[in-house]
Amino acid sequence: MTLEELFGFQVKQINQALYEEALHHWDSISKPLDGLGDFEKITAQILAINDNKKLEKLRKVLVVMCADHGVVEEGVSQCGQEVTASVAKLLGEGRSTASTMAAFAGADCITVDVGIHSEEIFPGVRNHKIMPGTNNLMEKPAMGMQEVLSAIEIGISIARECKEKGYHLLAAGEMGIGNTTAGTLVLCGLTGVAVDAVLGRGAGLSDEGLGRKRHVVASALDKYDLHHPEESREYALKVMQKVGGLELAAMTGLYIGGAVYGIPVMIDGVLSAVSALLAQRIMPGCKAYMIPSHAGREKGTGYVLGLLGLKPLLNGDMALGEGTGALMAMPLLDMTLDFFRKATTFAAGKIEQYKRLDTE
DSSP states (O other), X not given: OOHHHHHTOOOOOOOHHHHHHHHHHHHHBSSOTTTTTHHHHXXXXXXXXXXXXXXXXXXXXXXXXXXXXXXXXXXXXSXXXXXXXXXXXXXXXXXXXXXXXXXXXXXXXXEEEEEOSOOOOOTTEEEOOSSSSOOOTTTSOSXXXXXXXXXXXXXXXXXXXXXXXXXXXEEEEEEOTTHHHHHHXXXXXXXXXXXXXXXXXXXXXXXXXXXXXXXXXXXXXXHTTOSSOOOSHHHHHHHHHHHOOHHHHHHHHXXXXXXXXXXXXXXXXXHHHHHHHHHHHHSTTGGGGEEEOBOOSSHHHHHHHHHHTOOOSBOOOOOOOTTHHHHHHHHHHHHHXXXXXXXXXXXXXXXXXXXXXXXX
């Protein structure tokens, strides 16, 4: 894929009339107005994006993008790159954390190798390896621009496939040791936010390890002169190319693909959120297709969701990754849609309907 091809995609128009119709139906249900809060709007959003007013049951799929990061050589993670391959193998076998939770949530799971540092072929894992992990960004840029575009293209194509197969809801998950360092760098580079405001311990760093991580992030921002954020999509891609990750770029493609082909995409934790922000920078307007699942323990999650104007459904202090936060929110969305379809209305119950009043 070329830059011209990427920039040529257009956000699909959402059925606004259906959105308003769904909200009107919520008001007709025998309950206090806005009694289910954000879940009412999200149900309307899902129906409108899918352009299906009769949707009764959600077909859900989690896409887990897996890749390694050369910056692990700098001691920014508690464990080594081999763990990425081990977890990907479990995902392919249906035995990982996300696999177990997806089965309960009634969601399918697609696992994609876009850059695992291993020559092994993992059964059940799609092999779209672009390169065996990014470069050590302290030595040279994480990857080339063509690698970034290739990863984004993979995400877009999978979103299109999910739409064609009849899924109504997609979730963006990831696995990659060292990716919170890359994610923090992308976030700081995109926004200019202070490192300490969004830096977290990832999978569990000691104070000493956190200090190393802070040094690497600050040094890389200096090395690539990422202290003067620009709003352009070219700059956003430059940040990803210099300090990002293959799985981050692939998730970015999922969000773009969701907006292009008309399928809502759930945001998981901080890395999924950073990719969502990048997608919005590349294709303004695609945030209308995003559904935030949880606040996340990593400090950057709330910051990114705030920039996107999105409010998480859950606050559970979670930091597991693999799309698990999105999976935990899915049954709540199923329940809400079921209630939307089956709940007694004021008219059916012969109860006077609540009216919306002008309030200051």
